[in-house]
Amino acid sequence: MLLTLVAPRPVFVAGGTTDKWSDPKGQFLAAVGAGPVFRLLGKRDLGTDKMPVPDTPLIAGDLAFHEHTGGHVVTPEEWQLFLKFADRYFKVR
Numbered sequence: 001m002l003l004t005l006v007a008p009r010p011v012f013v014a015g016g017t018t019d020k021w022s023d024p025k026g027q028f029l030a031a032v033g034a035g036p037v038f039r040l041l042g043k044r045d046l047g048t049d050k051m052p053v054p055d056t057p058l059i060a061g062d063l064a065f066h067e068h069t070g071g072h073v074v075t076p077e078e079w080q081l082f083l084k085f086a087d088r089y090f091k092v093r
Helices: 002-006 024-040 076-087
Strands: 011-016 063-068
Touching: 002 011, 002 024, 011 024, 011 076, 024 063, 063 076
Parallel strands: 011 063
Antiparallel strands: none
């Protein structure tokens, strides 16, 4: 529900394969479930309902998902993905 309440704002959902504090599969399913609301509001969802293999980012839409290999840590690679995603919305003038 929280992801649908955030729509149509951009959202980047992330988790780790061995993260005991999160549920990457549940996070992905929540993002898929929020997809219709994003589309209703004219935004792009994940573009799929099939969970990608770890380390395969889905960042083309306004709703993004990435599951990195590892635990409850944001990796440097994941930061780069997030910054690439955020660059579409925050422009330096």
